[in-house]
Amino acid sequence: MASVPAYSISSDAIAQERERADKSGEDFDVAKVIQLDTLALAELGDTDVRFRVLAVSAEHNIDHASTADTVNIADVRGGKIYPGNSATGEVLEVGDGVTRFKAGDIVITHCNGGPDEYGYPLRIFGYDAEESTGWYSKEAVVDQWQLIQAPLDCGLNLWEIAALPLRAPTAYHLWRRALGIYRLKVSSEHKARLNVMSFGGGVGELFLMLAKAQGHNAFFCAGSAERRKSLEAHGIIGIDQKQFNRFASRDDVRAFSKHTRGLTGGEQFHVVCDMLRGPCFAAGLAVSSRQGVNVSAGWQLSQQVDYNSTLMSVKQVTIDHTHYETAEGAAAATELYGSVFKPTIHKEIYAWEDLPRAHAEMHHNSQTGIPIVRIADEMPDAVKAILPD
Ligand SMILES: NC(=O)c1ccc[n+]([C@@H]2O[C@H](COP(=O)([O-])OP(=O)(O)OC[C@H]3O[C@@H](n4cnc5c(N)ncnc54)[C@H](OP(=O)(O)O)[C@@H]3O)[C@@H](O)[C@H]2O)c1
Numbered sequence: 001m002a003s004v005p006a007y008s009i010s011s012d013a014i015a016q017e018r019e020r021a022d023k024s025g026e027d028f029d030v031a032k033v034i035q036l037d038t039l040a041l042a043e044l045g046d047t048d049v050r051f052r053v054l055a056v057s058a059e060h061n062i063d064h065a066s067t068a069d070t071v072n073i074a075d076v077r078g079g080k081i082y083p084g085n086s087a088t089g090e091v092l093e094v095g096d097g098v099t100r101f102k103a104g105d106i107v108i109t110h111c112n113g114g115p116d117e118y119g120y121p122l123r124i125f126g127y128d129a130e131e132s133t134g135w136y137s138k139e140a141v142v143d144q145w146q147l148i149q150a151p152l153d154c155g156l157n158l159w160e161i162a163a164l165p166l167r168a169p170t171a172y173h174l175w176r177r178a179l180g181i182y183r184l185k186v187s188s189e190h191k192a193r194l195n196v197m198s199f200g201g202g203v204g205e206l207f208l209m210l211a212k213a214q215g216h217n218a219f220f221c222a223g224s225a226e227r228r229k230s231l232e233a234h235g236i237i238g239i240d241q242k243q244f245n246r247f248a249s250r251d252d253v254r255a256f257s258k259h260t261r262g263l264t265g266g267e268q269f270h271v272v273c274d275m276l277r278g279p280c281f282a283a284g285l286a287v288s289s290r291q292g293v294n295v296s297a298g299w300q301l302s303q304q305v306d307y308n309s310t311l312m313s314v315k316q317v318t319i320d321h322t323h324y325e326t327a328e329g330a331a332a333a334t335e336l337y338g339s340v341f342k343p344t345i346h347k348e349i350y351a352w353e354d355l356p357r358a359h360a361e362m363h364h365n366s367q368t369g370i371p372i373v374r375i376a377d378e379m380p381d382a383v384k385a386i387l388p389d
Contacts (some may be wrong), residue, residue, distance in 0.1 A: 006039035006137030007355055008082050009065050011075040030066040030363045031356035039082050039133055042141045046097035050141045051089035051107060054379060055162035058350075058358045058371035059085050060201075060300060061127055066359065070303060073128055084134030085111040085126045086166035088150055088158065090380045098144050106150040106382050108165040109135060109142070110330035119326030136355060138375065148331050154338030157386045158379075163202070163343040163370040164334075169325035170297050171206035171341075172333035178271045178295045181318050185291045186270075195264045197221060197287065198273035199280045200241065202370045203297065206341050207273045208236050213340045219263065226368040230344040237263065247279035253286050260287045268292070278302035288317045297322045344369035 013033045021028040044050055062083050065073050074081050091105040101107060112121040113129030125146060126134025133140070150161055182194065196211035198204030200222030208218040212235055220231045221239040223246065228238030241247075244256040260268060272284040272294045278301025284294050285307055294317065305319075312319070325333065333341075346369040350358040358371045379387055 001043060002041050002139075003038045004041060004138040006037055006082050006133070007034050007084070008037035008039075008080050009033055009062070009074050010035070010080040011068075011072060012079070014066065014068050014072065014074060025067075028067060028363075029360060030063060031360035033066040034062065034083070034136075034356040034359055036353075037082070039137050041139060044093060044095050044141060045143070046095045047144050048095045048141050049091055049098055049101050049107070049144050049147055050093040050139060051091045051147075052139050053087050053089045053135055053137060053375040054106075054383065055158060055375055056084055056087045056135055056355075056373050057163050057166065058355075058362050058373060059166055060298070060362065061085065061124070062359050063363050065127070067363075070299065076128070077130075081127070082133040082137065083126055084136035085109075085124060086162075086164075087135035087140070087375075088162040088165070089135075089140070090376075090382070092139070094144075100144050101147060101149075104380070104382065106152055106380070107147040108150045108161065108334065109146055110148060110169055110325070110327060111166055112169075112324055112327050112330065115326065119328065121324050124324065136373075136375075145327065148334050151334055151337045152382065152386060156338045156342070157388050158383050159345050159349055159372045159388060160343050161337060161386070162372050163345055164206075164337060164341055165330075167202045167343070167370065168206055168337070168341050169330040169333045170203050170322075171210060172336070173325040173329055174203070174273055174295045174297055174322050175207050175210040176329075177320060177322055178273070178293045181293045181295075181320060182270055182291065185316065185318075191270070193217060194270040195219065195267060195289065196271045196273075197239075197260070197269040197284075199276050199284070200224060200227060201275050201298075201300075202343065204273050204275055205231060205344060209234060209340050209342065210336075211271070212236055213336075217264070219260075219269070223365075224368065227344060230369065234342065239263070244283070247283040253283050256283055257286045264289075271295070274298070276300045277305055281305045282307075285312070285317065285319075288315065290315050290317075292317045293320060294318070295320045295322060297324065346371045349374055
C-alpha cells in the first residue's frame with residue numbers, strides 16, 4: 001500500500017491548541033491544528049480511480065473541524081481525519097470496472113459522501129462519511145462515483161475551476177430549492193423578477209450569480225469591500241454589512257431594513273440566502289418580502305435560531321434548510337462553470353506547505369475571495385493552457 005503526504009486534523013492537536021490558546025479562544029490558531037501527515041492510499045478496487053491532486057480550495061468546514069466549534073469530528077471519527085472536500089486532479093490509474101475515466105483525464109470531485117433514498121447526502125466525503133479520506137493530499141483513491149470530468153473549455157482558469165467543486169453544487173442546490181419553494185407560492189405570472197439577497201461568502205456569491213443569470217435583481221450583503229466590488233462587476237448590487245454593525249442590535253437591523261426597503265422600492269427580498277445564521281438570520285428575516293423564502297446550508301455564526309412564528313406565518317415566509325447536492329445535481333452545476341459561475345479568487349495562490357496558513361487566514365476572515373492551494377508542482381499538459389502565469 002503506497003503512502004503519500006497529506007494533511008490531517010487530530011483530536012490531540014485540537015486539545016493541545018486549546019490548552020495553548022488563551023481562555024477566550026481569540027488566539028486559537030487553526031494552522032497549528034492542520035498538520036502535515038502521511039496517508040496510506042487504499043488499494044485500487046474495481047471501480048476506483050487513483051488521481052494526483054493538482055489544486056484544492058480551502059473550505060470553511062475545515063475551520064469547524066479544527067476548532068471543533070460545532071462537533072469534534074476528529075474525535076467522532078476515532079481521533080483523526082484527513083480533511084479536504086474539494087479537489088481538481090489528474091487521473092493516474094483506473095480499476096478494471098471504471099467506465100467514465102481514463103489515465104490523463106482532469107477531474108473534479110463532489111463531496112456527497114453517500115446518498116439517502118432521494119440522492120441527497122447522509123454524510124459528507126472527507127468529513128463525516130465513514131472511512132473517507134479527504135483531498136488535502138498529494139494523491140487520492142476514490143470510487144468513480146465521486147468524480148466528474150473537469151470542464152476545461154468552460155472559460156475559467158485552473159484556479160477558478162478549483163474554487164467550485166464544493167461551493168457551486170451547494171449554491172446550485174440552494175438556488176433551485178429556494179426558487180422552487182417561492183414558485184410554489186407565487187407563479188411567474190404574478191411575479192417574474194425577484195429580489196434576491198445573500199450574505200457574504202463564496203457560496204452566497206455563486207447563489208447570486210445564478211439569480212442574476214436568470215434575470216433577477218441580486219444584492220450581496222457583505223463586510224468585505226473587495227468582494228462586493230468584484231460582484232458589482234457582475235451587476236450584483238453591494239450592501240455594506242459593516243454599515244449596520246453586522247446587526248449587533250435591533251436598531252442596526254431596523255436601519256438595515258430601512259435601507260433595503262429603499263433599494264427594492266419597498267418590496268424587500270423574495271429570496272434570502274443566509275449561510276451564516278447568528279445575527280444574519282434575524283436580519284434576513286426582517287428584510288423578507290411577503291411569501292419570501294430564507295435558505296441556508298451553513299451555520300458559521302450559530303447553530304441555533306429562533307424566530308417569531310406568528311410573524312412568519314402572517315408574512316407566509318418559508319425557512320428552509322439544505323445541506324448539499326445529489327451527485328446528478330453536482331454534475332448539472334458543473335455545466336454552469338464559466339457561463340454562470342465566475343468565482344472571485346483570493347489574490348494569493350497558496351503553496352502546498354502554506355495550506356494551514358490559508359485556513360488560518362480564512363479563520364480570521366482576511367481573504368478577498370475563495371482561497372486556492374496549489375498542490376502539484378508540475379502541472380500536466382492538459383491544463384497548461386488554462387494555468388495563469
Ligand atoms: N452544507 C454544505 O455543504 C456547505 C457547503 C459550503 C459551505 N457551507 C457552510 O456555509 C458557510 C459559508 O461558507 P462559504 O464557503 O460561503 O464561506 P466563505 O467563502 O469562507 O465565506 C465566509 C464569509 O462569512 C462572512 N463572515 C465571516 N465572519 C463574519 C461575521 N462575524 N459576521 C458576518 N459575516 C461574517 C465573510 O463575509 P464578509 O466579511 O464579507 O461579510 C466571509 O466571506 C460556512 O459555515 C460553511 O461551512 C456549507
